[in-house]
Amino acid sequence: PLAVMHFAAVALVGESMTDPALYYRQNVTGTLNLLDACRASGCTNFVFSSTCAVYGTPETPSIDERTPERPVNPYGASKAMAERMLADHAMAHGLRYVALRYFNAAGADHDGEIGESRAIETHLIPLALDAALGRRPPLRVMGTDYATQDGTAVRDYLHVDDLARAHVGALERLDGGGGCTTLNLGSGDGHSVRQVVDTIER
Numbered sequence: 001p002l003a004v005m006h007f008a009a010v011a012l013v014g015e016s017m018t019d020p021a022l023y024y025r026q027n028v029t030g031t032l033n034l035l036d037a038c039r040a041s042g043c044t045n046f047v048f049s050s051t052c053a054v055y056g057t058p059e060t061p062s063i064d065e066r067t068p069e070r071p072v073n074p075y076g077a078s079k080a081m082a083e084r085m086l087a088d089h090a091m092a093h094g095l096r097y098v099a100l101r102y103f104n105a106a107g108a109d110h111d112g113e114i115g116e117s118r119a120i121e122t123h124l125i126p127l128a129l130d131a132a133l134g135r136r137p138p139l140r141v142m143g144t145d146y147a148t149q150d151g152t153a154v155r156d157y158l159h160v161d162d163l164a165r166a167h168v169g170a171l172e173r174l175d176g177g178g179g180c181t182t183l184n185l186g187s188g189d190g191h192s193v194r195q196v197v198d199t200i201e202r
Contacts, residue, residue, distance in 0.1 A: 026078075035089050047171060048099045064184065083099050096174050103157070150194040170183075
C-alpha cells in the first residue's frame with residue numbers, strides 16, 4: 001500500500017478507567033501490529049488518528065502542539081504511547097507519519113447519509129438533540145463549577161467534514177514528500193456545555 005490511515009481504536013474515557021488493559025491492548029498493541037505490517041510490506045506513509053486527550057488537563061485555556069503531554073486517563077495515555085511508537089519507527093525505520101490530535105468531532109455529512117452511530121451515546125450534542133426531540137429524558141448539565149464564564153466545561157468542536165478534509169491533507173502532505181508532524185485538529189473556538197444546550201433549546 002502507498003499509505004495507511006489508522007482510525008481503529010477504543011475511545012471512551014470512562015471505560016478506559018475501568019478496563020485499562022483493553023485500551024492498551026487495542027490502542028497500543030494494535031498500533032504496533034499495524035506498524036509491523038507496514039514495515040513488512042514496505043509502506044512508509046502513515047496517518048494516525050490521535051486525540052487531544054494526550055494533553056490531559058492543561059494549565060492554560062489555549063492548547064497548541066507544544067503543550068506538554070500529561071494524559072490523565074488510560075485512553076489518552078494509550079494514544080500518547082502510540083504517538084511515541086510512530087516517532088521511534090520514524091527514527092529507526094524511515095516511517096513518515098502525520099498524527100492528528102482530534103478535539104471533539106461532531107456532526108454528520110450534509111446529506112444526512114453518513115454519521116456516527118453509537119450503542120451507548122456519550123457525546124453532548126447528540127444527547128442534547130435526542131433530549132430536545134423527546135427520544136430520551138431531559139438532559140442534566142453536570143459540573144457547573146468550572147472556571148469558565150458560565151461555570152460549565154468548554155470544548156472545541158470540529159465538524160466531521162473538516163476532519164475528513166484534514167486526513168486528505170495529511171495524505172497529500174506525505175505523498176508530496178512532507179516530513180513527520182503532529183497537528184491539533186479543532187476549530188480554535190471553545191463552546192461551553194451551557195452554550196451548546198441553550199443553542200439546541202432555541
